[in-house]
Amino acid sequence: MNPATSHPVLTDGSRLIAEACVRAGADAYVGYPITPASLIFFYASRRFPIALAAPDEITALQWMAGLAAAGHLPVSATSFPGFALMVESFNMAYMMELPMLVVLAQRLGPATGTATAGAQGDLLLLDGLISGGYPFPVFCIADIEDCWTLPPIALRTAVDLRTPVVLLTSKEMVMTQERVDLAALPPIEPVRRTFYEGPGPYCTYGADENLVPPFLPVGNDRHQVRLNASTHDRCGIIQHTSDEAMANTRRLQQKVEARTPVLYELDEQEGAQALVVAYDITAGAAREAIWALRAEGTPVSLLIPKTLLPVPAVYADIIDRYPRVVIAEENLQGHLAHLLFGRRIPPHVRLVGAIGRMVRPDEIAEAVR
Amino acid sequence: MxxxxxxxxxxxxxxxxxxxxxxxxxxxxxxxxxxxxxxxxxxxxxxxxxxxxxxxxxxxxxxxxxxxxxxxxxxxxxxxxxxxxxxxxxxxxxxxxxxxxxxxxxxxxxxxxxxxxxxxxxxxxxxxxxxxxxxxxxxxxxxxxxxxxxxxxxxxxxxxxxxxxxxxxxxxxxxxxxxxxxxxxxxxxxxxxxxxxxxxxxxxxxxxxxxxxxxxxxxxxxRPSRPAFRPVPRETSSLLDMEPVEVRYTSPLEGRYALVLGGSAGEGVQQAAELLAQTAIAAGLHATKKGSYPVTVGVGFSTAEVVLSRPPIFYHGVTQPDAVVITSADGLENQRERIRKMAGGILWLDASLPVPETGAEVRVRDFRGRAGARNAAVYALWTFLQETGVIPAEAFAETVRRSSLGQHIPENLLK
Structure with a gap:
């Protein structure tokens, strides 16, 4: 730290997320208060050019879809009870191919659970969120720096892929205050948006080989725009199961699988026989565990996935290099482990989990030893 | 057509x-x-x-x-x-x-x-x-x-x-x-x-x-007409326009120190803990602060966990606290289980409270009697710093004086 150029403050991830979103070009926030996402709502209400208070989370997602259809780049933040209400509308935005970002701050469930306790309990929900099992991009914040760097990537992905995106986080990440050096935060490039400028007729879902159709807002004076949440053809006309409509539906999966950025941290140590895999709030505990293990002379490697869905193939490549794998996450079921291995966890894979508290570094270290 | x-x-x-x-x-x-x-x-x-x-x-x-x-x-x-x-x-x-x-x-x-x-x-x-x-x-x-x-x-x-x-x-x-x-x-x-x-x-x-x-x-x-709701995009200022915490104190701490402050809602527990974390930064340390309270606001317990550390903090949970500072019955009840499990460390306890079962060293102090309910948390943290020197207590007193709390603190309380 250079005192002459540093700018230390005590702040929380919520502030960084809200500011990063605006700097990246998000221009509308639609909120409904819910712990632990209310801090983001508070900051967003001060910072976004347009900040709206919706009467419920279904309305929030619908207003966002309307704003996105008209050319805005909207953001909301919520937690499971609110996100549950958003699910059908999120599917709608996915089918209409509308860019938006939902920050999902996890808390302890089931149901209302404990609003003021953290958890990592929603990943499997996200995996099956879209009816039919279609993937959408889910990125996950692993430390407070990610609160600054990941929102722009998530928003850029939403625009580039014309899709709703979830930025996954949790209570202890967005509500804990910590020392942040503001001078060390990298600059944020605004997301560049381009709208269709070609001749008519414009087909709302007419994608070329890059799989993402050019976007044009409703209400424009040049071309008719047809958005449709039901099965539709390239031009947005409702269909039953025509070949063209099925090809369009298949494209939704193809574009997300082909074009979602793959983000992860990999810290491999020579001679390591064990790999620790951890994401979200547990990534911090994993870093401390790695540090302690290496200090005592135990070589160990660390993988922190930040693109959670669709699951990047490279994670399997990395994991396959190790005779022992420890996956740590703040739940009982092993959500990421389930995504990586299914219900049959191989014998060389150990799961470390907890509910009602954070996973501790010593628990991870013990599983490695 | x-x-x-x-x-x-x-x-x-x-x-x-x-x-x-x-x-x-x-x-x-x-x-x-x-x-x-x-x-x-x-x-x-x-x-x-x-x-x-x-x-x-x-x-x-x-x-x-x-x-x-x-x-x-x-x-x-x-x-x-x-x-x-x-x-x-x-x-x-x-x-x-x-x-x-x-x-x-x-x-x-x-x-x-x-x-x-x-x-x-x-x-x-x-x-x-x-x-x-x-x-x-x-x-x-x-x-x-x-x-x-x-x-x-x-x-x-x-x-x-x-x-x-x-x-x-x-x-x-x-x-x-x-x-x-x-x-x-x-x-x-x-x-x-x-x-x-x-x-x-x-x-x-x-x-x-x-x-x-x-x-x-x-x-x-x-009904008589009224303007349609059409939000106009507004100019806003950065959320990062924050005063930097000036590093002008030192701390003897080389490793990590975890403190739990337990009190009652509405008695300034969270703000006091935040001021402690800010003081730690002013002393060149890394610091994290997190709060825990029931979903009801304004009644019941209010607990804060503060981690102070020379090295960067990746894990900000508190497993074995070095210090637990309790200013009220709500705080004691909420932290009773953790206090019972303490095999070491120090428990600072308000004089009005019964001494709980613990393996920690117990130090009974008159936080509430000396400072009143509203300032007990700040006074307790100042006392903790006076007795441990993890950060200079005067640095904390100065941070408090510069904060919005400063005008409400009696002049001689933190001396």
Missing amino acids: SRFLTDPELPFCKGCGHHLIVRNTVKALEAIGVQPLDVVLVTDIGCHGIVDGNFATHTVHGLHGRSVALGAGMAMALPPQKKVVVYIGDGGATIGLQHILEAARLNVDLTVVVHNNMLYGMTGGQPSGLTPEGFRTVLTPQGYPFPHHDLPRLVHDAGAPFAARVVGLGDFSDVLRQALETEGFALVEVLEICVSYGVKMNPDLRLKELAQQAGYEPGVWT
């Missing part, structure tokens, strides 16, 4: 009132002099919703019951010369009633046309919230037993400048024109009988007499 249509052959049953709604809509749009691309037609789920393909306007086909909220998002973002028209059925209006009332209350610039054919036509003729009492449906062959919602009056009460109900016969385009010309929210309920299910189950009923019997009174309900 009207310039608002691409195909005059509408996809509805023969004799369905939806034909008339489309024709009257088109006539009203022509009357107000807009162009097709000035109009966004938002449709719901139901037979009316398959008409998108016939319109030359922008078209948006959404979810069941959500079209008003979806259209509201667009109307908030589009300029006043653009018209957002929402088609919704009686079933959609039932499931999405909250969206309708909210759009009316905010005065979102929408024209909502409710196709009230008295039942769910697309799914087999089930009753909706707008089915009139006595009306026979496949689920209520003896007659529907409940009264219907009165939508125009509901939205009128919610603040809509324009609400109307028409019997869906003949030319009602002038009512639709008035709705389209309204600044803000307008709703027109059009009464029909579903020819597939309504007429079959109620063969003797005629639309006008049904409307009369059911108390479906045609009319127009207006």
Whole structure:
């Protein structure tokens, strides 16, 4: 730290997320208060050019879809009870191919659970969120720096892929205050948006080989725009199961699988026989565990996935290099482990989990030893 | 053919009132002099919703019951010369009633046309919230037993400048024109009988007499105009315009030190812990602070965990605290289990409290008696620093004095 150029403050991830979103070009926030996402709502209400208070989370997602259809780049933040209400509308935005970002701050469930306790309990929900099992991009914040760097990537992905995106986080990440050096935060490039400028007729879902159709807002004076949440053809006309409509539906999966950025941290140590895999709030505990293990002379490697869905193939490549794998996450079921291995966890894979508290570094270290 | 249509052959049953709604809509749009691309037609789920393909306007086909909220998002973002028209059925209006009332209350610039054919036509003729009492449906062959919602009056009460109900016969385009010309929210309920299910189950009923019997009174309900809700993007300033914490103290701490402060809500626990974390930063340390409290605000416990560390902090949980500072009975009760498990460390305890079972060294101090309930937390942390020297206590006192709390702290308390 250079005192002459540093700018230390005590702040929380919520502030960084809200500011990063605006700097990246998000221009509308639609909120409904819910712990632990209310801090983001508070900051967003001060910072976004347009900040709206919706009467419920279904309305929030619908207003966002309307704003996105008209050319805005909207953001909301919520937690499971609110996100549950958003699910059908999120599917709608996915089918209409509308860019938006939902920050999902996890808390302890089931149901209302404990609003003021953290958890990592929603990943499997996200995996099956879209009816039919279609993937959408889910990125996950692993430390407070990610609160600054990941929102722009998530928003850029939403625009580039014309899709709703979830930025996954949790209570202890967005509500804990910590020392942040503001001078060390990298600059944020605004997301560049381009709208269709070609001749008519414009087909709302007419994608070329890059799989993402050019976007044009409703209400424009040049071309008719047809958005449709039901099965539709390239031009947005409702269909039953025509070949063209099925090809369009298949494209939704193809574009997300082909074009979602793959983000992860990999810290491999020579001679390591064990790999620790951890994401979200547990990534911090994993870093401390790695540090302690290496200090005592135990070589160990660390993988922190930040693109959670669709699951990047490279994670399997990395994991396959190790005779022992420890996956740590703040739940009982092993959500990421389930995504990586299914219900049959191989014998060389150990799961470390907890509910009602954070996973501790010593628990991870013990599983490695 | 009207310039608002691409195909005059509408996809509805023969004799369905939806034909008339489309024709009257088109006539009203022509009357107000807009162009097709000035109009966004938002449709719901139901037979009316398959008409998108016939319109030359922008078209948006959404979810069941959500079209008003979806259209509201667009109307908030589009300029006043653009018209957002929402088609919704009686079933959609039932499931999405909250969206309708909210759009009316905010005065979102929408024209909502409710196709009230008295039942769910697309799914087999089930009753909706707008089915009139006595009306026979496949689920209520003896007659529907409940009264219907009165939508125009509901939205009128919610603040809509324009609400109307028409019997869906003949030319009602002038009512639709008035709705389209309204600044803000307008709703027109059009009464029909579903020819597939309504007429079959109620063969003797005629639309006008049904409307009369059911108390479906045609009319127009207006309020004085008020500005439509169209949020204007505003200039805002960065959330990062924060005063840096100036590093001007030192700390002897080389490793990590975890402290738990437990007290009562409303007694400044969280603020005191935050000031401690800020002081740590001012002393060149890394620091984290997190709060824990029940979902009720203002009563019960309030606990804060502060980690101070020379190396960066990756894990900010507290497993084995080095210090637990308790200022009230709420805080003691909340932390009792952790205190019981402490095999080392120090417990600072307010003198008013019973000494709990613990393996920690216990130091009883008169926080509340000396500082009062409101300042007990700050005083307790200052005491903790005085006795440990983890950070200079004077540095903490200075941070407190510079904070919003400073003016409320007695001058000699932190000396």
